[in-house]
Amino acid sequence: MTSDSRSNVQSLAEAVDRDLRARGRNERAEKEKAYLKSELIHFGVSVPDTRAVVHTALRGTTLSHDEVIDLARLLWTAPPGEAGPVHERRAAATMVLIQSKDHLGAEDADFIESLLREAKTWALVDPLAGDLVGPLSEQDPGFDPVLERWAIDEDSWIRRSALLAHLVPLRQGRGDFDRFSRFADAMLEEKEFFIRKAIGWVLRDTSRKRPDLVYDWILPRAHRTSGVTIREAVKRLSTEQREAVLAAK
Numbered sequence: 001m002t003s004d005s006r007s008n009v010q011s012l013a014e015a016v017d018r019d020l021r022a023r024g025r026n027e028r029a030e031k032e033k034a035y036l037k038s039e040l041i042h043f044g045v046s047v048p049d050t051r052a053v054v055h056t057a058l059r060g061t062t063l064s065h066d067e068v069i070d071l072a073r074l075l076w077t078a079p080p081g082e083a084g085p086v087h088e089r090r091a092a093a094t095m096v097l098i099q100s101k102d103h104l105g106a107e108d109a110d111f112i113e114s115l116l117r118e119a120k121t122w123a124l125v126d127p128l129a130g131d132l133v134g135p136l137s138e139q140d141p142g143f144d145p146v147l148e149r150w151a152i153d154e155d156s157w158i159r160r161s162a163l164l165a166h167l168v169p170l171r172q173g174r175g176d177f178d179r180f181s182r183f184a185d186a187m188l189e190e191k192e193f194f195i196r197k198a199i200g201w202v203l204r205d206t207s208r209k210r211p212d213l214v215y216d217w218i219l220p221r222a223h224r225t226s227g228v229t230i231r232e233a234v235k236r237l238s239t240e241q242r243e244a245v246l247a248a249k
Contacts, residue, residue, distance in 0.1 A: 009063075010074070015057050021043055040084065043087070050095065073093075075089045091123070094132070106136070106142025119157065128161070129167075133165040134166065188229070203229070223248060
């Protein structure tokens with residue numbers, strides 16, 4: 001990356017930081033930090049406002065692949081003068097990547113994985129996995145071995161990411177349900193709440209287009225499926241299907 005590119009990226013990061021601080025509210029910061037049980041610094045900026053900040057910063061700007069990665073990395077790390085990373089800056093980093101996903105591919109899987117491992121909250125993991133990795137993995141088969149590895153990782157947030165990577169394609173009536181099914185079946189009896197919730201969430205959204213597919217999958221597994229997963233999975237099924245699954249549970 002040239003010095004001009006580096007300077008441009010630094011200026012963009014500073015502009016995002018400046019705008020986020022201006023929109024921050026102390027009361028919101030305290031409530032959000034408590035709600036997320038977060039160890040990060042919080043400015044107290046809403047998700048829509050954070051998205052607006054990123055949109056404004058990137059409007060009219062064409063970034064190269066390396067500049068996208070560098071900007072996300074700068075926003076993810078602790079800014080000068082702060083004691084640690086900032087939640088809203090990390091949220092902005094995820095939005096930069098999502099907005100610029102056409103520049104990204106399987107060669108960026110290690111970088112994305114590093115963010116997922118450091119995120120440690122659904123508020124950052126879910127958009128990274130669902131809105132970034134999901135579309136990327138559907139387009140780039142280079143993600144196939146990555147998702148296979150994530151599905152058996154010791155870190156529950158990485159396993160959740162392997163599940164949620166299927167969310168958007170399956171919600172839209174496409175996607176690899178067979179692979180999701182295999183991942184979910186192996187995790188079905190896990191005790192981790194966020195794994196149980198993710199399985200149910202993907203099943204619920206899959207049933208928007210293909211309720212019979214979800215019904216046929218969940219019915220024979222209902223007896224070993226958690227209540228959290230069941231409650232999500234049956235929300236969009238017919239009354240008859242829902243009652244059958246609950247009875248099998």
